[in-house]
Amino acid sequence: MIMNSDNVFTREELARYNRHIIIPGFGMEAQLKLKAAKVLVIGSGGLGSPVLLYLAAAGVGTLGIVDFDVVDDSNLQRQVLFGVESVGQPKVEAAKKRLESLNPHLNINIYNTHLNSSNALDIIRDYDVVADGTDNFPTRYLVNDACLLLDKPNVYASIFQFDGQVSVFNYVNKNGVRGPNYRDLYPTPPPPGLVPSCAEGGVLGVLPGIVGSLQASEVIKVITGVGETLSGRFFTFDALEFETRTFKIKKRHDNPVSGKNPSITALIDYEQFCGMKAVEEKPLREITPRELSDWQVRGEQFQLIDVREPHEYQIANIGGELIPLSTIGANADRISRDKKVVVHCKMGSRSAKAIRELEEKYGFTNLYNLKGGILSYIDEVNPELTKY
């Protein structure tokens, strides 16, 4: 055993980690590896919560947390790191506080920032293992590529509604063989708008608890070398049917980062790669919640259209005419062409789609998108309405 200050345990730590140390095949050796390890958890939301809680409890010596967001009421249904007292605080700060109360024997580094192509390599560089619990495709590909360029294993998990996925990417096994990565599994992302997000499609609150715990377990195996990781395998869980499946995945020669003839040797623009820039090329006319409120107060003549679903309308509405996005074309004749029309949804993306359809197929020129949707309206104008 190496006996420097990082590699010995205090009496308190020995007591704390006793149930690990007595596991045959795990023992003091694995526990010391955990203490020496540096793990970066990207995203401290639904997946990041259980990952961070279990890695902190397990005694991972250095934890880094990347998140730019603040805790919101609607997070508490699944983000078990946070309580009501954390609402409004930056997630990384609330997370650090919670983890320090769980285990004071750790170093916790926080990065209250958006991970992007200009900061990712600098942030990831200092860590041994990355746990990706982010919530969007551009960041998934960014984390994947950064881990490939820096030679870091990437423990991946993802959730949607009732489905979860887990794998271990870019892991070099005991025989020195490197496993596949996210681009081998999914070469390209879906075009924006084809797949609904959790913010729109929902997610069962306990699902990230289950899937994030599996992710934490894989992180521990990667660090300690105990057991067989999910490298080269892709685990899926369907909570609704209670079906689990584990598929085989292989490296692809045409992978643009890790294949035979790499065309990507540095980080790229991931929003462009995911097709998001193309959508932004033609800007929509927007109105802020504050401006909408001014129109309402001064009795401006306009029509307000709400393109959400009826169940969302029941939770909170601001008096718009309900025309769900999927029926917008069929109801185009209900929308005024003579006065200004404000279109809104929950966060602004469905209303943008509705406006594009109405402009492109039906020739409307008088439409305004409510920026940030009803959620921003609630934040900025009427906090008494229910957020969801």
Added chain:
Amino acid sequence: MATIVIPTPLRKFTNNTAKLQIKSGTISESITELTNNFPELKRHLLDDKGQIRSFVNIFVGDDDIRDLQQEQTIIKDDTIVSIVPAIAGGIN
């Protein structure tokens, strides 16, 4: 008959059915059969050229069809075919 497993995000296009029975044959034939029966599935599974979208993985048993004979992979009776699209959580 083989079984095809529909992921939860796409079940709204299959009358909320998770598992469908399909005739044995090639993947290409079963996808055609599936999208004929459930036309709304088509744009989620196939691109404008009729190719399986690259963010939709199709596994025959444990294996990705890209590691088998792609769309020409043969499905036998009792085979389980899984459709597994990319998911990314929160804000896609």
